[in-house]
Amino acid sequence: MRKIAILAIVLLTVSTNGFSQFQRKFIDTGSVKNQFDYLINKSNRYEDYKVVKIYWLQKLKTNTLRTIDDLNNEISKNKETINAQNKTIENLNAEVSNLKNTIENLNNEKERISLLGIHLKKGTFKTILYLIIMVLAALLALFIFKFNQSNIITKQVKVRLQETEDEFDAHRKRALEREQKVMRKLQDEINKRKDK
Numbered sequence: 001m002r003k004i005a006i007l008a009i010v011l012l013t014v015s016t017n018g019f020s021q022f023q024r025k026f027i028d029t030g031s032v033k034n035q036f037d038y039l040i041n042k043s044n045r046y047e048d049y050k051v052v053k054i055y056w057l058q059k060l061k062t063n064t065l066r067t068i069d070d071l072n073n074e075i076s077k078n079k080e081t082i083n084a085q086n087k088t089i090e091n092l093n094a095e096v097s098n099l100k101n102t103i104e105n106l107n108n109e110k111e112r113i114s115l116l117g118i119h120l121k122k123g124t125f126k127t128i129l130y131l132i133i134m135v136l137a138a139l140l141a142l143f144i145f146k147f148n149q150s151n152i153i154t155k156q157v158k159v160r161l162q163e164t165e166d167e168f169d170a171h172r173k174r175a176l177e178r179e180q181k182v183m184r185k186l187q188d189e190i191n192k193r194k195d196k
Contacts (some may be wrong), residue, residue, distance in 0.1 A: 032067050035060055 039060055044051040113125045120128070 032060075032064050035063055 039052060039056050040050065043053070043056075111122055112119050113122060114120075
């Protein structure tokens with residue numbers, strides 16, 4: 001009987017140690033799915049039922065609630081991040097829109113030139129500018145041509161004037177010489193008449 005009592009005590013000690021180790025052995029780490037799998041695999045069978053230790057269920061409930069809370073916290077953080085990113089995206093889209101408008105305005109300004117308060121396209125401005133340059137070049141050529149003709153005429157007139165002045169001087173000298181000759185003759189005649 002003593003052997004049976006010792007054997008019973010040893011069995012109770014081993015089963016209590018095994019039970020307490022088994023009870024403590026329930027995994028606290030890993031995913032909820034792994035914990036459920038562990039719970040189902042390690043639970044006892046009773047006919048069509050599984051017998052699960054209450055401690056394991058409580059631990060699984062605690063772990064599941066903690067996981068749900070962690071996931072809810074992560075979801076709310078992700079929502080905050082998404083909201084912040086959406087605001088950033090909206091701000092960036094608004095900035096992009098403003099930049100596009102600015103670029104469009106700059107391109108329009110680049111393609112237009114203001115002339116005397118009139119806004120003209122560059123092509124129109126270039127056409128007007130080239131027309132003005134051609135008209136001014138034609139006028140300059142006309143003025144140069146007219147100036148050269150006038151200059152030639154002026155030179156010819158100066159030459160004729162000089163010739164005329166030279167002829168006039170020669171004529172005046174001859175007339176003066178004739179007058180002096182006539183005056184001498186007259187004086188000579190007067191002197192001859194006085195002497196007579």
